[in-house]
Amino acid sequence: MIKNIKINTIKINTIKITNIKINNIRIKNHSSIKNKRKFRGGKNMLVTTKEMFEKSMKEHFAIGAFNVNNMEIIQGIVDAAAENKSPVILQASSSAIKYARINYLMKMVEAAVEEHQEVPIALHLDHGPDFETCKMCVDNGFTSVMFDGSKYDFEENIRLTKEVVDYAHAHGVVVEAELGKLAGIEDDVNVEASDAMYTDPEQAKEFVERTGCDSLAIAIGTSHGAYKFKGEAKLRFDILAKIKELIPNTPIVLHGASTVIPELVEMCNKYGADIPGAKGVPDEMLHEASKSGVSKINVDTDLRLAMTAQIRKVFAEEPSAFDPRKYLTPAREEVKNTVSHKIRDVFGSNNKI
Numbered sequence: 001m002i003k004n005i006k007i008n009t010i011k012i013n014t015i016k017i018t019n020i021k022i023n024n025i026r027i028k029n030h031s032s033i034k035n036k037r038k039f040r041g042g043k044n045m046l047v048t049t050k051e052m053f054e055k056s057m058k059e060h061f062a063i064g065a066f067n068v069n070n071m072e073i074i075q076g077i078v079d080a081a082a083e084n085k086s087p088v089i090l091q092a093s094s095s096a097i098k099y100a101r102i103n104y105l106m107k108m109v110e111a112a113v114e115e116h117q118e119v120p121i122a123l124h125l126d127h128g129p130d131f132e133t134c135k136m137c138v139d140n141g142f143t144s145v146m147f148d149g150s151k152y153d154f155e156e157n158i159r160l161t162k163e164v165v166d167y168a169h170a171h172g173v174v175v176e177a178e179l180g181k182l183a184g185i186e187d188d189v190n191v192e193a194s195d196a197m198y199t200d201p202e203q204a205k206e207f208v209e210r211t212g213c214d215s216l217a218i219a220i221g222t223s224h225g226a227y228k229f230k231g232e233a234k235l236r237f238d239i240l241a242k243i244k245e246l247i248p249n250t251p252i253v254l255h256g257a258s259t260v261i262p263e264l265v266e267m268c269n270k271y272g273a274d275i276p277g278a279k280g281v282p283d284e285m286l287h288e289a290s291k292s293g294v295s296k297i298n299v300d301t302d303l304r305l306a307m308t309a310q311i312r313k314v315f316a317e318e319p320s321a322f323d324p325r326k327y328l329t330p331a332r333e334e335v336k337n338t339v340s341h342k343i344r345d346v347f348g349s350n351n352k353i
């Protein structure tokens with residue numbers, strides 16, 4: 001009898017432990033779903049690019065879309081946006097998402113939104129390669145996705161873009177599409193300069209009408225990476241003007257639009273880097289584009305250079321330094337300064353909240 005009771009007790013304990021475990025999992029799942037809803041639908045929420053683009057088209061300025069992949073970059077960007085009262089787009093490529101890991105990325109962006117409630121912040125997928133990646137981002141709370149079908153022919157690009165548009169719109173998310181090819185290297189995308197094709201304005205009109213995309217990335221001479229031009233930098237403003245004439249209400253996006261800031265390249269090289277001949281789109285051209293109907297300008301290379309320049313400086317000047325905070329603090333500050341410069345001096349999105 002005594003033995004049986006013991007067994008019963010053990011059984012009861014086992015059941016209890018099992019129950020607690022199940023309850024814990026349920027509670028955990030429940031609260032994370034609730035948090036996500038609060039994040040997307042509550043007070044502290046990411047916005048889509050819709051309103052900021054409407055304002056940009058009306059008031060002739062561009063919004064910076066800055067690539068993120070770690071905490072310091074995110075903080076540098078949103079601090080600069082807040083200080084300059086500018087709307088901002090945080091964007092992550094699929095390889096950046098892989099690097100940061102989606103849950104970390106979402107939580108860091110969530111923290112940024114909570115900290116700067118007055119700043120309109122959109123979270124955008126840069127160069128979504130396929131439907132699955134776009135869907136994954138929509139499902140995780142991104143407010144904007146790009147589907148890059150520029151490597152496909154016109155009809156296939158339309159078909160695949162439309163698929164993403166249908167899914168994203170059903171979930172309140174906006175879609176950027178791309179027509180025309182940019183030269184250069186960005187993560188997995190590598191296009192030879194000779195293959196680069198300017199966007200055809202008539203095709204752009206048909207493309208936007210048939211896909212229902214919310215914004216369009218065009219090719220007018222920019223290219224990805226740190227080596228954009230061999231000779232003189234040249235952008236086809238005539239093509240931009242024609243596109244704006246045919247689709248005046250579609251926000252236009254410029255990729256491959258880092259300035260490759262000479263001072264930062266110089267600083268990197270001064271402290272041991274080997275980045276000779278790097279050349280981007282001059283600030284004046286980007287400023288002109290901002291006033292001529294471009295609503296979103298992507299910046300990745302310049303932020304990479306900003307971080308690297310400061311980290312190299314610390315390592316070169318203080319070989320004994322090994323506390324990551326010692327070099328990541330000035331790196332974060334340089335990201336902030338670089339973003340502030342873009343917002344104030346190039347894009348003109350300051351005081352546009």
Ligand SMILES: [Zn+2]
Nearest residue numbers: 186255256298
């Ligand atoms: Zn791009």
